[in-house]
Amino acid sequence: MTLHLKMDEPVDRDRLEDMVQGVIGEPIDRPEGELKVTGRAPYAMEQLPENCHHGVLVRSTISKGRLADLDKTTIEALPGIRLVVTDRRLLRNPAQGMAGEAPVQETDNIHFFGQPVALVVAETFEQARHGAQRIVQQLQADTKVVVNPDDPEAEIETPRKKQASTGDLDKAMREAAFTVDQHYTTPGHVSAAMEPHASLASWDGDSLTLHGSYQMLRFNRAELADALGIDEDKVRILAPYVGGGFGSKLGIAPEAVAAAIASKELGVPVAVAMTRQNVFEMVLRRSETSQRIRLAADKEGRLIGIGHEALVSNLPDESFSEPVTQATPFLYRGENRLIGHRIARIHRTPAGSVRAPGEAVGLTALEIALDELAEVSGIDPVELRLRNIPEEDPSQGIPFSSHTLAEALTTGAERFGWESRDPKPGTVREGEWMIGLGMASAARVNMLIESKARVTLTSEGRAVVETDMTDIGTGTYAVLSQLAAEMLGLPMTEVETRLGDTGLPPASGSGGSFGAASNGTAVFLACEEIRRQICEKLTCEPDDLTLKDGHAIVGNRRVPLAEMLDGAELSAEGHTEPGDAEDKVRQATYGSYFAEVAVNAVTGETRVRRMLGVFAAGRILNAKTARSQCLGGMTFGIGMALTEELLHDKRDGHIVNRDFAEYHLPVNADVPQIDIVLLEERDRWANPLQAKGIGELGICGAAAAVVNAVHNATGVRVRDLPATLDKVIGGL
Amino acid sequence: MRPFDYARAASSADAARLAREGATFIAGGTNLLDLMKLEVMTPSRLVDVSRLDLAEIEATDAGGIRIGAMVRNSDLAADEGVRRNYPVLSRALLAGASGQLRNKATTGGNLLQRTRCYYFYDTAMPCNKREPGSGCRAIGGVNRLHAIFGTSEHCIATHPSDMAVAMRSLDAEVEIENAEGRTRRIDLGAFYRLPGDTPHIETVLEPGDLITAVVLPPPGGDRQTYRKVRDRASYAFALVSVAGVMALKNGRIAHASLAFGGVAPQPWRDEEVEHLLQGEEPSLPLFQRAADALLADASPQEGNAFKAPRLKRTLVAVLSELCGVKA
Numbered sequence A: 001m002t003l004h005l006k007m008d009e010p011v012d013r014d015r016l017e018d019m020v021q022g023v024i025g026e027p028i029d030r031p032e033g034e035l036k037v038t039g040r041a042p043y044a045m046e047q048l049p050e051n052c053h054h055g056v057l058v059r060s061t062i063s064k065g066r067l068a069d070l071d072k073t074t075i076e077a078l079p080g081i082r083l084v085v086t087d088r089r090l091l092r093n094p095a096q097g098m099a100g101e102a103p104v105q106e107t108d109n110i111h112f113f114g115q116p117v118a119l120v121v122a123e124t125f126e127q128a129r130h131g132a133q134r135i136v137q138q139l140q141a142d143t144k145v146v147v148n149p150d151d152p153e154a155e156i157e158t159p160r161k162k163q164a165s166t167g168d169l170d171k172a173m174r175e176a177a178f179t180v181d182q183h184y185t186t187p188g189h190v191s192a193a194m195e196p197h198a199s200l201a202s203w204d205g206d207s208l209t210l211h212g213s214y215q216m217l218r219f220n221r222a223e224l225a226d227a228l229g230i231d232e233d234k235v236r237i238l239a240p241y242v243g244g245g246f247g248s249k250l251g252i253a254p255e256a257v258a259a260a261i262a263s264k265e266l267g268v269p270v271a272v273a274m275t276r277q278n279v280f281e282m283v284l285r286r287s288e289t290s291q292r293i294r295l296a297a298d299k300e301g302r303l304i305g306i307g308h309e310a311l312v313s314n315l316p317d318e319s320f321s322e323p324v325t326q327a328t329p330f331l332y333r334g335e336n337r338l339i340g341h342r343i344a345r346i347h348r349t350p351a352g353s354v355r356a357p358g359e360a361v362g363l364t365a366l367e368i369a370l371d372e373l374a375e376v377s378g379i380d381p382v383e384l385r386l387r388n389i390p391e392e393d394p395s396q397g398i399p400f401s402s403h404t405l406a407e408a409l410t411t412g413a414e415r416f417g418w419e420s421r422d423p424k425p426g427t428v429r430e431g432e433w434m435i436g437l438g439m440a441s442a443a444r445v446n447m448l449i450e451s452k453a454r455v456t457l458t459s460e461g462r463a464v465v466e467t468d469m470t471d472i473g474t475g476t477y478a479v480l481s482q483l484a485a486e487m488l489g490l491p492m493t494e495v496e497t498r499l500g501d502t503g504l505p506p507a508s509g510s511g512g513s514f515g516a517a518s519n520g521t522a523v524f525l526a527c528e529e530i531r532r533q534i535c536e537k538l539t540c541e542p543d544d545l546t547l548k549d550g551h552a553i554v555g556n557r558r559v560p561l562a563e564m565l566d567g568a569e570l571s572a573e574g575h576t577e578p579g580d581a582e583d584k585v586r587q588a589t590y591g592s593y594f595a596e597v598a599v600n601a602v603t604g605e606t607r608v609r610r611m612l613g614v615f616a617a618g619r620i621l622n623a624k625t626a627r628s629q630c631l632g633g634m635t636f637g638i639g640m641a642l643t644e645e646l647l648h649d650k651r652d653g654h655i656v657n658r659d660f661a662e663y664h665l666p667v668n669a670d671v672p673q674i675d676i677v678l679l680e681e682r683d684r685w686a687n688p689l690q691a692k693g694i695g696e697l698g699i700c701g702a703a704a705a706v707v708n709a710v711h712n713a714t715g716v717r718v719r720d721l722p723a724t725l726d727k728v729i730g731g732l
Numbered sequence B: 001m002r003p004f005d006y007a008r009a010a011s012s013a014d015a016a017r018l019a020r021e022g023a024t025f026i027a028g029g030t031n032l033l034d035l036m037k038l039e040v041m042t043p044s045r046l047v048d049v050s051r052l053d054l055a056e057i058e059a060t061d062a063g064g065i066r067i068g069a070m071v072r073n074s075d076l077a078a079d080e081g082v083r084r085n086y087p088v089l090s091r092a093l094l095a096g097a098s099g100q101l102r103n104k105a106t107t108g109g110n111l112l113q114r115t116r117c118y119y120f121y122d123t124a125m126p127c128n129k130r131e132p133g134s135g136c137r138a139i140g141g142v143n144r145l146h147a148i149f150g151t152s153e154h155c156i157a158t159h160p161s162d163m164a165v166a167m168r169s170l171d172a173e174v175e176i177e178n179a180e181g182r183t184r185r186i187d188l189g190a191f192y193r194l195p196g197d198t199p200h201i202e203t204v205l206e207p208g209d210l211i212t213a214v215v216l217p218p219p220g221g222d223r224q225t226y227r228k229v230r231d232r233a234s235y236a237f238a239l240v241s242v243a244g245v246m247a248l249k250n251g252r253i254a255h256a257s258l259a260f261g262g263v264a265p266q267p268w269r270d271e272e273v274e275h276l277l278q279g280e281e282p283s284l285p286l287f288q289r290a291a292d293a294l295l296a297d298a299s300p301q302e303g304n305a306f307k308a309p310r311l312k313r314t315l316v317a318v319l320s321e322l323c324g325v326k327a
Helices: A033-037 A125-134 A169-175 A217-228 A254-266 A276-282 A359-377 A381-386 A405-416 A476-488 A515-538 A561-565 A623-642 A702-714 A725-730 B012-020 B032-037 B073-078 B080-085 B087-094 B099-104 B107-111 B163-169 B271-277 B284-295 B307-323
Strands: A002-007 A053-059 A065-071 A081-085 A116-122 A136-141 A155-157 A164-166 A178-186 A198-204 A207-212 A235-238 A270-273 A289-297 A303-314 A336-345 A428-430 A433-445 A451-457 A463-466 A495-498 A545-548 A551-554 A557-560 A570-578 A588-600 A606-616 A673-678 B005-008 B024-026 B045-048 B057-059 B065-068 B173-177 B183-187 B210-216 B223-229 B240-249 B252-261
Touching (some): A053 A081, A053 A125, A053 A254, A081 A125, A116 A125, A116 A254, A169 A289, A169 A303, A169 A336, A198 A254, A207 A217, A217 A235, A217 A254, A254 A270, A289 A336, A359 A623, A359 A702, A381 A433, A405 A433, A405 A606, A451 A515, A476 A495, A515 A551, A515 A561, A551 A561, A606 A623, A623 A702, A725 B307, B012 B045, B057 B080, B073 B107, B087 B223, B087 B240, B107 B210, B163 B240, B163 B252, B252 B271, B252 B307, B284 B307
Parallel strands (some): A053 A270, A303 A336, A463 A495, A606 A673, B005 B045, B024 B045
Antiparallel strands (some): A053 A116, A178 A289, A198 A270, A289 A303, A428 A433, A588 A606, B065 B210, B173 B210
16 A cells, blocks of 8 residues: 655645654664674665676776777786776766766766766776776867866857846846845865765666665666666666765766676676776866855845856766856845856766755855855844745745744854854964854755655564665664654664665655655655555554554553564655655755854964754754764865865866865864754744755855854954965965 | 785884885885875885884984984974974874874884875876976966975975974984995985976985984974964874974073974075074064064965965964964
């Protein structure tokens, strides 16, 4: 039996509130945590069969042109070499998120430096890597290639659907008491998942099994099947453990298709793991952005106009473009509003979803601009934001499903000791260090994605949750187990969650912060159906049934579940999909960030001293994993503010810093005490759990709090991120 | 990785013999292994010298110390005598790499680590250091990390070591045993060669030469510090760094030796700057003059022009700190 729910209307009844097991929301450890920290959770490359061969992708060494020939004879004699794959089905780059079909498949036309052009297969990884390094390519480079978004010859696309204008922004700017009109730039970012992309392919007749590291298996299966030209039902993908994704594993990637082709041809399993350098060059990056922001405010600081125009980049034929302005239509008031979006078509590693596409970089710029408005108007930055919270979505004229920005701002200001901040920059000094405080708002759109799950209550009275959902480090195993335990009245030890197998009911996948709420709803619905079946067995009404500690309680009867089941098992599927609710209300999550930084007056080095994040995302399903998500997001926020930057050579567009020594993610020493406060909230429009996505909220504006604190410390306004020491000291 | 032979040296003579036949030494391997995986370095034979009996720190008759080439960076940084008499060295070591890397990396290997130039690391790029005569792509490219002193039109790469910078400020000598078993000592300044038109030749080592120790004379001053400026708080190479060893006598500078990292193809030292300080009364204007003198010869690139003012301010701060002058 399947219980289905399309979210057309709010779900007013908070069913989880009726339950009594007491596990939902609790800071429960990950059930698979011990396996992971002891190295016993097998990731894609950790279960290689004996006869497995290894493939390494060959990179192009020009930015645009043709691969005229690949001279296989140059490596055939090297030890262990078994095959060089040059196949029309090889992928140029990974599929964009939720594409459900193969991305561009061509390896002889080169579109960017580092593009995969072939696969070298050998008996060992090192032999294959040596072959990939040594194989000789005959390349015909185009004489002219545009690799920089600010190249005057870059083709600039202005998609009509991504422009919006209401009122008259120019007039508002003229009539405003206070204005800001500035340009901000953010560099490209790499997802930087700890586990590089890796696939192990093996065939049984015409059926393919792929152990991979992917976020969205039902889409990945369709993409892989399409790329290979076979039926979806001939493909099974397994990804029970994924070492981080951050958007980079949304779509099927070149290594998976290459492994499948090689395995078919050689008749043995083939493993293809990308090197770290491959990941930097071949996996979708976050586009750099150039943003113009205009703010017009009246003399009380109330916004009457907002302009946000962004220039991003991608390859000419890639559909994705970084949705920089995603939160700008609804975050603040202002009747005159202009949204602009342009795409420079250039030949760099293509761009895709990385860590909260849109808000991560767009809200960061907007929140720096708000700080500039606070400065020119003399209004406290927290107060300025409080004055600009709209009563309804100002662009669409629809209500908010729930709105907690004001509470996040006031709670954060109080907890952080914001009132101690001197608004005059450069006033607090400790020896060489200049101290400053900064803050920013957080916001991220909330989504529900179609999702299915199956829950089985075994005859022993244990629950098994099954779905092709993934746990990319986010805590999926924990929260789905908690939901089933709560709904079915079981201790956590009596619930097993099985994930990451396309043989199981298709889920939303992990992405866009929607996984826990979407797939959690499917689990919830399946459990509701099982509860109904239990009621049938016990001939009682659903409202009269209590499930706790493995017992069904009705009136004064208390029956162990196993006894009630009497050798039978109960099974049900839950199925949720988005509906009209999306259009009736504006759903988003909100929060606030506060940061204290110290800037060294001699060197310009910035150290974050402490940071606070206050977030609301509806019901929190697990206080521990939710907090961890926020910590991770804010850590990436520190990186975005101070250190992270893809460096491209302007002459050919290639990424020069292709490893973690030179691409500067924050290290432990860069990350101070971070406090997280999760506000109590329910959102009845989101789903029956009344929970919203929290995975990305922690990065959406976090960098602005740090950069604004640098300004408070020094008086230097950095508008070109990251705020490396040369930029900070250059302004002093 | 290109296939290679591996042999473990039983003695330094054994190591030298193998090296003369074309083998490359490996000790901690913290840099060499990475470079071999990328095929930036493709030795056909490795000689493992990590088990040679060269891991002692001993006092010398001259009142200094002799640091065996196989002393691990962690052990050297933690050594009581080093911390007491050569704190600049301890600080420099701890400012480098990560705990895990320092546990593996050796004293001799640290001196011989290769540059972190992005173009050196990418075999698809021309690089005179990796492939003589192919050109320097860092010039006109991304060169934020690169040198402002001692460069040539053929190479602008920096030497990435922190340890070597401190050693240079301590007048270190490198003890080398050659293939014939003869030992010689070379001042660390003379040990490294400037790139000129042969940037692939980085030191004066000859085939078969094995670094056996680094010898430090007694410290020239008890006022010592190492200051490193970098893009993140740990695990980042120096944008600029200053090692300072000073002594004051009767209110005047009796000794000043200064070395600079992140700015040159070798740990950089400028005798003129030290001479300028010698015998003078410490003061901010004096330090400014010293910094101006140091930077007079700088020739930055487009991407690293910020290093010159950064180095100036850092030098003035270090001198102020060491001399107790309020900045």
